[in-house]
Amino acid sequence: MAVLRAAVDAARSAPSVHNTQPWRWRIGDGDTLHLYADRSRQLEVADPDGRLLTESCGAALHHARLALAAAGWQFDVRRVPDGAPPDLLATIALTGRGEPDEHARTLLDAASSRRTDRRPVLDRPVDQAALDTVVAAVVAEDTHLYLLRDDQVVDLTAAMSSADRTEVGEEAHRAEIARWVGGERRDATGIPASAVPERPPQTQVPTRYFGPPGTLAIDERHDVAAVYGILHGDNDTPRAWLRAGEALSAGWLTATAQGLAMLPISAVVEVLPVRMALRRMLSGLGYPYLAIRIGYPDPDAPAPPATPRLAVDDILEG
Ligand SMILES: Cc1cc2nc3c(=O)[nH]c(=O)nc-3n(C[C@H](O)[C@H](O)[C@H](O)COP(=O)(O)O)c2cc1C
Structure with a gap:
């Protein structure tokens, strides 16, 4: 579904520890989007418990939520559901259409310049x-x-x-x-x-x-x-x-x-x-x-460069 793919695309700009981008997304049945931890990009030495990996995935989840809300979608989020596979961190389920959320739009715009x-x-x-x-x-x-x-x-x-x-x-x-x-x-x-x-x-x-x-x-x-x-x-x-x-x-x-x-x-x-x-x-x-x-950053100094990101097809299944 295009709107869920667009949310994954927006979530790519989220910050992550050492820019590991330790997330994986899957579009499921019934307009759902699942967020998984990708342990292949976990910091095994600095982050053996996955605390920073999970915080990074949380930042991506928030970015995806902003993209959906800014586009006028309503949705429920279930986080770390009981009995779910160990690496499933969240499921977003679309529930309907509403007004575009202007505050979400403002934050989403900030995401493109955040460094x-x-x-x-x-x-x-x-x-x-x-x-x-x-x-x-x-x-x-x-x-x-x-x-x-x-x-x-x-x-x-x-x-x-x-x-x-x-x-x-x-x-x-x-x-x-x-x-x-x-x-x-x-x-x-x-x-x-x-x-x-x-x-x-x-x-x-x-x-x-x-x-x-x-x-x-x-x-x-x-x-x-x-x-x-x-x-x-x-x-x-x-x-x-x-x-x-x-x-x-x-x-x-x-x-x-x-x-x-x-x-x-x-x-x-x-x-x-x-x-x-x-x-x-x-x-x-x-x-x-x-x-x-x-x-406050120095307004006269050029912003730090954008760091690279994996492509949508590298992190999205379905
Ligand atoms: C959970 C988490 C921990 C981070 N810890 C540090 C840190 O200790 N020092 C640092 O310089 N940057 C830290 N960062 C920033 C990341 O290095 C940065 O988000 C990543 O390199 C992508 O670059 P960008 O934020 O400019 O898009 C952290 C980011 C996250 C999400």
Whole structure:
């Protein structure tokens, strides 16, 4: 069905950890679209539980929902259905026609310009009203976004440094990064060198180890005005991770639509003791899914390049 194929097409632009695009779609009976995890593109070393894989699939699910809503379709979504095959994460079932959703259209438009921008952000405080809309977009997806106070950012810095030290010390981790990051990415997955900064950016929370430097030009700026936060929720289950991915997408596109850049920081949830430390930082608020940074990108610098994507026929059956 053309509308479901168009939704899959729109979902291709979703962000995913290391641009692994770990999703597979199948059009089923009765106007249904099934989303599966594709374990062949799971990060076995950094993400053995599939937490980041499932969050990435959640972001794709949110993009597909936006495409359907913007085109005026009504639908139900069942997430991680009981008794379903293990890799089936969600089923979207069309239920009828309605009015095109203008808000969904705005976010879908933002999806085409959204990029992961790893450069330092401007020295301009983030507008509180804009932050409130980002938090509200996350909350609407059953997830929470805890924004860190200035004195808590240093704890995230320490957590990130510790996670990075652990990961860089592991041969298997370095090999996994080398497989997914750098070069020109002829296979349409992974992060090209052109999206990786040419040297470590000056940021309050260090960016993750990505192997040899890339070619993305950065200036001497320091992101002192950036806001850092932690996406979190009540459960540490695949369903909660899927919702967290939908929330990441909703918050990120809401930020993009207002001229803000959002950067996911996942190493802090990849290393178990660091993830537990993050949980203590949340002091009982719940389980951490991902850390993020929000700030204004430099309007005079060219946007980072679009990263490659698999073709619809590579990820869709039926
Ligand atoms: C769950 C998740 C975790 C991510 N973690 C990081 C991260 O730790 N550091 C980073 O620079 N980018 C991170 N990213 C961004 C991806 O690398 C990015 O989405 C991907 O390379 C595609 O590029 P694009 O977002 O510009 O389309 C993450 C994205 C997702 C969805």
